Amino acid sequence: MRRVRDVLRTRVLTGVYGNRPLPSEAALAAELGASRNVVRDVLALLRMEGLVDRIPGVGTLVVSGKAVQGLDRLRGLAESFDTGCDRVVNQVLLADTVPATPTVAERLEVTPGTEVIALERVRMLDDQPLSLDASYLPADIGRPLLEMDLTRHDVFGLIEGELGLCLGAAALSIEAIAADRTVAGLLRVPDGFPLLFLERLTYTDAGRPIDLEFVRFRGDRMSLSAWLHRTPDPHSNHPYSERG
Numbered sequence: 225m226r227r228v229r230d231v232l233r234t235r236v237l238t239g240v241y242g243n244r245p246l247p248s249e250a251a252l253a254a255e256l257g258a259s260r261n262v263v264r265d266v267l268a269l270l271r272m273e274g275l276v277d278r279i280p281g282v283g284t285l286v287v288s289g290k291a292v293q294g295l296d297r298l299r300g301l302a303e304s305f306d307t308g309c310d311r312v313v314n315q316v317l318l319a320d321t322v323p324a325t326p327t328v329a330e331r332l333e334v335t336p337g338t339e340v341i342a343l344e345r346v347r348m349l350d351d352q353p354l355s356l357d358a359s360y361l362p363a364d365i366g367r368p369l370l371e372m373d374l375t376r377h378d379v380f381g382l383i384e385g386e387l388g389l390c391l392g393a394a395a396l397s398i399e400a401i402a403a404d405r406t407v408a409g410l411l412r413v414p415d416g417f418p419l420l421f422l423e424r425l426t427y428t429d430a431g432r433p434i435d436l437e438f439v440r441f442r443g444d445r446m447s448l449s450a451w452l453h454r455t456p457d458p459h460s461n462h463p464y465s466e467r468g
Contacts (some may be wrong), residue, residue: 225374232246245279245283298391312349342359349445359437391428400421422437422439424437
């Protein structure tokens with residue numbers, strides 16, 4: 225079943241079927257060397273992911289492909305689609321001063337309780353919720369952003385374009401989580417829906433941490449990609465790690 229799911233999921237995401245209905249369950253079973261029950265179960269899983277839908281009298285159709293954000297360089301969401309602000313619009317839920325929790329204070333290298341700027345936004349892509357972003361910035365950096373248009377601009381773009389700061393690098397971690405009731409309501413998904421949870425701490429080119437983000441992406445609408453190079457590990461004791 226896992227093999228069939230991987231094959232069909234890859235075909236759907238890479239546009240093999242386009243706008244055409246998928247082959248029948250019988251045809252897919254014969255092609256993939258699986259039973260019709262397995263194919264039926266796999267299609268049900270793909271429907272749960274929001275990748276396909278069953279249309280009576282028509283068949284199984286691809287609903288939409290996933291948006292892809294590359295991890296090869298530091299960029300904002302709108303930058304990832306190279307469309308400026310046309311496709312990405314933000315619903316601003318919170319833009320205010322709050323005391324830094326111990327976690328936020330540690331990441332931003334400030335004293336707990338220090339005032340920081342909190343931003344919470346639902347990021348909309350093509351008028352559909354894509355992610356819920358919670359950002360924390362030092363007050364001197366974040367306070368000017370409160371007077372700017374946060375509905376149609378990435379924070380990265382405002383920091384560089386309006387504040388004149390150069391961003392340098394970011395520490396990133398990613399894991400899978402399930403949507404709780406509040407998040408599910410904001411992202412318009414069922415409770416327990418699979419999400420990609422991203423924590424990113426962005427530094428200026430001078431090494432100051434200025435933007436701590438906790439991002440919850442809808443698992444059915446977003447995937448993350450990167451091109452990785454294998455380089456020698458200086459800490460490895462493998463006999464082939466050094467070549468003479």
